[in-house]
Amino acid sequence: MTQIKQLAPQDDFVGFYLLRELAIKQTNGTPQKDYFDIVLGDSSGQLSAKFWDVTTTDKETFFPMALVKVQGTAHTYREKLQIKVSKMRLVIESDGVALTDFIRSAPIRPVDLIHTIKMVMASITDQEISTIVSFCVGKVEEKLMHYPAAKTHHHAYFAGLAYHMVRMLEIGEFLCKQRPFLNPDLMKAGIILHDIAKPEEMISQLGIVSEYSVHGKLIGHISMASNWITEAAIRSDIDLGSEKVLALQHLVLSHHNLGEWGSPVQPQTAEAVALHHIDAMDAKLQMVEDALDTTPETEEWTPFIRGLENKAVYRLKI
Amino acid sequence: MTQIKQLAPQDDFVGFYLLRELAIKQTNGTPQKDYFDIVLGDSSGQLSAKFWDVTTTDKETFFPMALVKVQGTAHTYREKLQIKVSKMRLVIESDGVALTDFIRSAPIRPVDLIHTIKMVMASITDQEISTIVSFCVGKVEEKLMHYPAAKTHHHAYFAGLAYHMVRMLEIGEFLCKQRPFLNPDLMKAGIILHDIAKPEEMISQLGIVSEYSVHGKLIGHISMASNWITEAAIRSDIDLGSEKVLALQHLVLSHHNLGEWGSPVQPQTAEAVALHHIDAMDAKLQMVEDALDTTPETEEWTPFIRGLENKAVYRLKI
Amino acid sequence: MTQIKQLAPQDDFVGFYLLRELAIKQTNGTPQKDYFDIVLGDSSGQLSAKFWDVTTTDKETFFPMALVKVQGTAHTYREKLQIKVSKMRLVIESDGVALTDFIRSAPIRPVDLIHTIKMVMASITDQEISTIVSFCVGKVEEKLMHYPAAKTHHHAYFAGLAYHMVRMLEIGEFLCKQRPFLNPDLMKAGIILHDIAKPEEMISQLGIVSEYSVHGKLIGHISMASNWITEAAIRSDIDLGSEKVLALQHLVLSHHNLGEWGSPVQPQTAEAVALHHIDAMDAKLQMVEDALDTTPETEEWTPFIRGLENKAVYRLKI
């Protein structure tokens, strides 16, 4: 079974893959013929593919996000590797393959990530903060099992958002120990709430974001989360003007640090300053780790990474 | 009775003024003596003043925002006009002067401004939009009678915020007639709500903002208004996910147009684009009008105006 | 008769269209064959099209900006709708169609727009201002009947420039009533003159700008208009150093507001500040209106609009 990441030019191969994208197109020339313009994926990566001379049956059989068995050849087209599909059929039960085997996932199981987040929530000592966090998490709990943290920027895979939270909670715990002037309850709540509205900002299946929602574009996850905190306080009879509601909303609103990055106010509490830096550190290091992971070991340089000033990362041989 | 705006170097004068600022300071030299460092104001403007050799009684008598009768001389100090106070006493009832005569005000009476706003609110045909607008206005109704629209930037005087609203409503009405694709209900609601939380963002008396509130700094008036709309919908059982709540929140959140000016999202509905331009047009033209009004007719140039790329405005002789 | 805007994938259709662009190209493969790479347009929009296997006669018959009768099929190519032309002939007299039916136009007839502009010009009371405006308008009067206001940015259609002027004159009239400190003569003159050199800055036919002129690139319409005012004053014996010439040149030179947007000086008179905001408001709202108009009613979002921070506009369902 050949993994996408291992394919090289001129390889003939057979394997199971996910039809991440599928479009029916026509060739130029007379007569025009239909073909499939495809993106094939598995847990190691993805590649463009063409399936020429498709039949009417083919057009009725295959659909995006279907699992397929493919026989094909890899070749270079416009300096990129591409697949020419010679045979393709839908997966059948006896193939014994499951959808979740074919998508990129966080390295920890979603159920374990959620468990960790729940444990941290349970450790919040302040009752009102705890209530607000629970209310907001409750809004997206099911989606937290699989949503990515972003469309492409970082943690863009199955359960990426929960994974981002868990790693940030680890850094937050370390920092609260190193610097006792930070309030652990606020730190935990800030980390859990800062991106909590992302599942409503983006439309995603299997860790793949197809687009932003209307609310995502017109309100944005930062203001949505701020509104949820308001709602949580009202529904639970917590004083809207209290310092706790203020502190939580400030954490969420300021976590992008600058206006041009989407934050209407800048961090002005100790925990808000910490939250921004924990978020940035985790996001950037994960970009590096993921880029190195998905680049063949033989390559010295990863592709350019937009979130790192559009620089590539060099794989040191030390 | 001499107005501040009319004073010239070497003028001896007597008049009633407001002690906009008052600080007790010490002269250098031995022995140090106490004196008052004062800002005297009336409805035409304000000036720095000194009252030398103050007595213990003086220090117990005078206080900031007191009305006083002053005898003094104007002279130039470090290229600016300054007042040397020779005599000063508190205003007494028989003087027949009222505090409100001494502050800069919108050129229309607050009661009339509020009346106009109420009329426009009554003309909103959509019931849910009307309810949300009323709820938010209700939160600051009393303050709307006197709050300025900003600390110094524009409409920085008594009832400046209500005046800003009313003038914007006039422009909005014109635009809705000129361009029927704009929804008048949303336009009215957007104009009334866009700065509705400013009275909670700033701490102000008599049209003079002394500072920003803690909520103003940590949340900002834009996110506060967004939260109020959420609260209004919950309290009135309006669907939080409805297009109307979405449209109103988007209007408020986007009205500063750019992230670096404080808006977490950019205008993406027709009315939101219109709102930003109505707001900018009214604010900038009012800066010009106010600068020309408070600059002596004999001056060709107004002072530099921060909101106009820090340029002065030239008074054309046409 | 099928309008461009109404075509959907797999539609077979017959209709009259304008050959907005036409290029002869060669297919890859051996032997190479000639084909037409076409842009077909009508008043509702435009689409790419291919006409395969063209003959020598075809190459002699068809030319850009010709009106043609087309039989074809719509299909999707690289995620965009495209037309495959199966038959095409030039329009003949008996078809009863006119060129002007096939281009996008301002919603008001050019002759009416020019009439309105002339009426406003006649209402300028100052004789020297009136003379200068007339001289400058005289330079481009014929082109004002059909020139767009910009290449793609806004009002990019037949008579778009005159339409932009007329709508701005409406806003200007309203503002002069609302704020009597604005001088109506200068306001009218500023609006008419601010883009008056655009017809010399761009090369355009039928509302379609093909490119910028050499003078447009090396001088720009702002400095060209400033030079025209100089010329007008000299030719009419108006004092070059007068406050009126100064005011008009300042209006033109400053109307883009900032150096990075092309204005060598920033607005520093009341009317110049107003002009910039009238211009911005009309341009941006027209972008929104045109984008909504040319996007199918069934689409929630317009395409991205460069002049609106590259955002799309959402069509509210309220």
Add this chain to the structure above:
Amino acid sequence: MTQIKQLAPQDDFVGFYLLRELAIKQTNGTPQKDYFDIVLGDSSGQLSAKFWDVTTTDKETFFPMALVKVQGTAHTYREKLQIKVSKMRLVIESDGVALTDFIRSAPIRPVDLIHTIKMVMASITDQEISTIVSFCVGKVEEKLMHYPAAKTHHHAYFAGLAYHMVRMLEIGEFLCKQRPFLNPDLMKAGIILHDIAKPEEMISQLGIVSEYSVHGKLIGHISMASNWITEAAIRSDIDLGSEKVLALQHLVLSHHNLGEWGSPVQPQTAEAVALHHIDAMDAKLQMVEDALDTTPETEEWTPFIRGLENKAVYRLKI
């Protein structure tokens, strides 16, 4: 006779100086006394000075830009050297000193600078270019004898503008030899015309700019020069649409290189690119030379220089 540049703390001195600035002020304390707040200058630099306890006669005698004989002491006040004047009288004829001895001047005599400029003008071979240059120089010829090139930025002294032109003409001559694709007539004309309207942009006496003129602020020297070229062409019957007029206007309009530096168009001819770099090179190197010249030899660092990214220049000991 002590030069300003040579004064050190605690020096008692007598000398002739120029009263570059003179303001009558009052001391704090009771009774207030009048004193003179003065800036004393000579050709080597300038210093703040105080003349305490001035009499009514003093106030009638002394005026800004008067030449005076001063007896005084230098001392340090707020970390800067300052002068305390003990005696002061107006210069009398028998003192044998002349105003021009007391101002900073270009190191070459104005008459020689003008001579050089005239020689270069005479060497322009194209008749129309020569005519336009002569017309524009004619507008400011008298002022060219003494105007500085800028208020403070660079060449801010007597005849600084003419000196800037002459040095640029030297660089231009060298470059035209090194790179024959540059047109010497355009190069010469561009250098002479690029700042030709500066004497109308600024109000200056004896090389000291007191402020910008109204035309300078509302039009700017770049657009003024462009208008002069238009006027020159009209008055001399040169075709306004000719390539020569175009080339000269482009040189002037683009010489600041970027919109944010005041140029409405960017350099797009070979000579325009050269002109910008000749201008920048001469201005920046002159800033360095002047800063080193007016800083005591014993100082390692010059003051901060605004035009050099606000850096100081280090005096290498090599």
Add this chain to the structure above:
Amino acid sequence: MTQIKQLAPQDDFVGFYLLRELAIKQTNGTPQKDYFDIVLGDSSGQLSAKFWDVTTTDKETFFPMALVKVQGTAHTYREKLQIKVSKMRLVIESDGVALTDFIRSAPIRPVDLIHTIKMVMASITDQEISTIVSFCVGKVEEKLMHYPAAKTHHHAYFAGLAYHMVRMLEIGEFLCKQRPFLNPDLMKAGIILHDIAKPEEMISQLGIVSEYSVHGKLIGHISMASNWITEAAIRSDIDLGSEKVLALQHLVLSHHNLGEWGSPVQPQTAEAVALHHIDAMDAKLQMVEDALDTTPETEEWTPFIRGLENKAVYRLKI
């Protein structure tokens, strides 16, 4: 004994302080009198002070950085607290006070900080990396005992630089455990070397930076450290072209992340990305901690903090 931080207006007090700054100045008025313009400091903060009517003996006795016993009064001058010194004498041995008691210091003893750094250095397993780090640390070892990390930005106190290193090493150790793809040797070396040339960039005594050195201004600590690594490799016969030298130089050169912040290259290795974020996180959080620490408990807001977008930090009451 009154601490600077505890003084309030009108307090009379006696105490020991450090003369952080001392300048002899003259009063205005006749006759001018000498006085001392002073900055008094202790470990809790610093304040401006005046000592009027100083004698010749006073001027010979006192000097900057001297320890003094002061009797004085606190009062408000220009809205800031200031001290009027009534009596002052130099500290004598029997006072039993030591210079180091009067300066702000890192909360851990320098000797312990150096010990920790040495332990980490000893734990670097790669011999060549270890050698280079030792060579560079050797250059400034003595200064590392007391140098601050910056002039005012962050860790601006005695041994601030070593403290910054130690805290970063703690974060680095945590991150290497959390993310095993990071190389611990490079991480340790990068943290120790990134600011290692700061003691040569700044001139400092007792944790107070008086100015930048000539090398600091013309080369900068980043390039100085890069040159030291070159020198270390040459002196120890380590291959200048090796991946290890490359990795260390890249860590140092890129740690400011962006060109406008002084880094000639951007982070392009995993450890370089981590180093930048560890540095930023420690610096910003220390700014917050120090600002909260040196602001009286009764104040809600710290002063504005330049390194935090010039925002103040709010002291939450949770």
Add this chain to the structure above:
Amino acid sequence: MTQIKQLAPQDDFVGFYLLRELAIKQTNGTPQKDYFDIVLGDSSGQLSAKFWDVTTTDKETFFPMALVKVQGTAHTYREKLQIKVSKMRLVIESDGVALTDFIRSAPIRPVDLIHTIKMVMASITDQEISTIVSFCVGKVEEKLMHYPAAKTHHHAYFAGLAYHMVRMLEIGEFLCKQRPFLNPDLMKAGIILHDIAKPEEMISQLGIVSEYSVHGKLIGHISMASNWITEAAIRSDIDLGSEKVLALQHLVLSHHNLGEWGSPVQPQTAEAVALHHIDAMDAKLQMVEDALDTTPETEEWTPFIRGLENKAVYRLKI
């Protein structure tokens, strides 16, 4: 023999060319066929070309950077000129053509450029400066014979770097004469050293840069040259802390002027300010000259030039 620059659509031609790029690709359609995607170049320019239906022998015969004899046709493809190769063979000895005839070169022979540089080096009077310059030049002497000055930005051809040096040395010599306060030794050394590490920053053959080296990306030529100066001083026992080493390193480090352009420090010596402007002037004017040279005489405009604010240059007809 047809030069690339002279080809027009529909031209049939025969000629010798360099295979600057060669890739084997497959056609779409069934069966897929191999073809060559080629870039053909000569000293006048370069063009894309296709060679259809290549055989196995062809694939073994041709390689990038081979010289070939080609028979082909020029045609327009996607609005750009392209070549269809009908016959192609490798050059044989009897053809009498040499590789160096087919690449773009500096207009002066490399050997003469190097000679000039050596003469200037010999004229440096200071022994230590001379030694350091020689050491650094020695590191890349062989590459200086052919390296370009940049990948595409400017002087991107055979010996472009040496040509850039020589022209800058001419400007530098002129400036040192015009302004005697500039030190000629430092000026010469700065010009020779400023880009001296570029041959190690880029990987280049025959004046064509294929990519940046790992050291080039992680260290950059500016810091590499600074390190080389350190190495030179150590190897030659020159005091690392001396003013000469400082001056040379500052020249190299600051020559890009701003942090965002890659300089960690800004120019702060007279020669460093001069160096930056000499570098900019030569680079920009060479871009203009080269663009005009390689654009057909019949074209009014050159292509857009990235280094000139992405503007095209207009070819004046004067």
